[in-house]
Amino acid sequence: MPKYEAVIGLETHVQVKTASKMFCACPNQYGAPPNTLTCPVCMGFPGALPMPNKQAIRKTAEAGMLLNCTIAPYSKFDRKNYFYADMAKGFQISQLDQPLCLGGKVRIGGTGFSGSEVADREVHLNRIHLEEDVAKLSHQGSATIADFNRCSVPLMEIVTEPDLDSADEVYSYLVNLKQILQYGNISDCDQEKGQMRCDVNVSLRLVGDKELGIKAEIKNLNSIRAAHRAVEYEIWRQTNELEAGNTIVQETRGWNDDTGESYSMRSKETVDDYRYFPEPDLMPILLDDAYIAEIRAALPELPEQRRARFIADFALTEYDAQVLTQDKALADYFEVAAALVKTPKILANWILSELLRELSSADGTINECLVTPQKMAGLMILIEDNTINGKIGKTVLTEMLQSGHDAKQIVEQKGLVQVTDQGAIEALVLQVITENPTQVEQYQAGNPKVIQYLVGQLMKLSKGKANPQMAIQLLKEKMK
Ligand SMILES: [Zn+2]
Numbered sequence: 001m002p003k004y005e006a007v008i009g010l011e012t013h014v015q016v017k018t019a020s021k022m023f024c025a026c027p028n029q030y031g032a033p034p035n036t037l038t039c040p041v042c043m044g045f046p047g048a049l050p051m052p053n054k055q056a057i058r059k060t061a062e063a064g065m066l067l068n069c070t071i072a073p074y075s076k077f078d079r080k081n082y083f084y085a086d087m088a089k090g091f092q093i094s095q096l097d098q099p100l101c102l103g104g105k106v107r108i109g110g111t112g113f114s115g116s117e118v119a120d121r122e123v124h125l126n127r128i129h130l131e132e133d134v135a136k137l138s139h140q141g142s143a144t145i146a147d148f149n150r151c152s153v154p155l156m157e158i159v160t161e162p163d164l165d166s167a168d169e170v171y172s173y174l175v176n177l178k179q180i181l182q183y184g185n186i187s188d189c190d191q192e193k194g195q196m197r198c199d200v201n202v203s204l205r206l207v208g209d210k211e212l213g214i215k216a217e218i219k220n221l222n223s224i225r226a227a228h229r230a231v232e233y234e235i236w237r238q239t240n241e242l243e244a245g246n247t248i249v250q251e252t253r254g255w256n257d258d259t260g261e262s263y264s265m266r267s268k269e270t271v272d273d274y275r276y277f278p279e280p281d282l283m284p285i286l287l288d289d290a291y292i293a294e295i296r297a298a299l300p301e302l303p304e305q306r307r308a309r310f311i312a313d314f315a316l317t318e319y320d321a322q323v324l325t326q327d328k329a330l331a332d333y334f335e336v337a338a339a340l341v342k343t344p345k346i347l348a349n350w351i352l353s354e355l356l357r358e359l360s361s362a363d364g365t366i367n368e369c370l371v372t373p374q375k376m377a378g379l380m381i382l383i384e385d386n387t388i389n390g391k392i393g394k395t396v397l398t399e400m401l402q403s404g405h406d407a408k409q410i411v412e413q414k415g416l417v418q419v420t421d422q423g424a425i426e427a428l429v430l431q432v433i434t435e436n437p438t439q440v441e442q443y444q445a446g447n448p449k450v451i452q453y454l455v456g457q458l459m460k461l462s463k464g465k466a467n468p469q470m471a472i473q474l475l476k477e478k479m480k
Helices: 054-066 167-183 224-243 289-297 303-314 318-326 328-338 344-361 373-384 390-403 407-414 422-435 437-444 450-461 468-479
Strands: 004-015 078-081 091-094 105-111 117-132 136-140 143-147 154-160 196-206 216-221 251-256 261-267
Touching (some): 004 167, 004 224, 117 167, 167 196, 167 224, 196 224, 216 261, 224 261, 303 318, 303 328, 318 328, 422 450, 422 468, 437 450, 450 468
């Protein structure tokens, strides 16, 4: 029995997918040359006035609904004052005591990163508030380079209660949160582009204690993997400190992903340090019941609902539906193709085994795949109507992935049409029987497994084109 238990809370920053920034008309766009997407508002010039982005407010409310929050009919913006090079105006517009979304829950469960099972339960959220992102700073030697393209991009902060207790729970929470936000089209959550970053608060207490221990906050974790590692490390570090008789310092820590260690940055600020006050240049946000109902009615389908629908509509197994819906793009792909074929279950098998394997060995994604869902369905139809067999189908798929050609075109060009002519297969059967007398004898002496070898020989003779079911049946008949 472990001596300590961890209490963990997360603050996850997610950039909201909008056309323009939070308080100005500059494009919300990643990858442009530095400092080209700026204006007096997001550069913080004195006297420039902010205008709130309606779409960002709507999407944050949508996120709140998808995460089971209560949407506040009245919320407001506040100034968080601080001095740092990533925010030229000396304050960030955020929400303090009256955020847009309150409460909320996210389901966790399944397999954690380290492979152990995570108990199925709900993690409680405290709130979601809306704010503006800050400029991106990079440090080169003694110089700091600031890119204000990111400054004032709409940013949601999703805050949990101190409700998680292990690195694997943190992992499961972030994976599920990301999936829901992607399904809801709230954010692409592309971690490479910094669209999803999180801070974790970790404290330890003796098992059975009610009071919370002193916490350390590890800031700016850029990936779900990093969050998992940082929590594991921090539990280990704090356990050692406590075991050595030291007390934990309440502080903000950074994370070095290369060394896998957290390091002290500064003592933790409190809310008072920021001298928050209501933003005088912005009106409060009022969302009436009709507007909230309208957003709710238009909410997109979530992974769990889609899974259930895939099982019901396409007769998929729980497992197939689970894997297909993990990634929205993959689920969309399957659904488009499934509408065009007779046997969606077989299509699912092909996507999950052949297509994904080929894609992962080529480091490709489903979005970049040359085989469109329509083309994948085309291949399935050739298999369904016995134009080709499954073995040839695999060869055709490989070719399709390289050339992007239609299955039909490849089959016709290469003469891969399946042989289903009884006479032609019979001739091959007789040849195989003549050439393999030993195996035929073994079969007739009561060894049924030999048939596989004989079918293999026949398929070879036909260059893979014989219909395997017919071949087996005719072989059996002739060897009676
Ligand atoms: Zn601007």
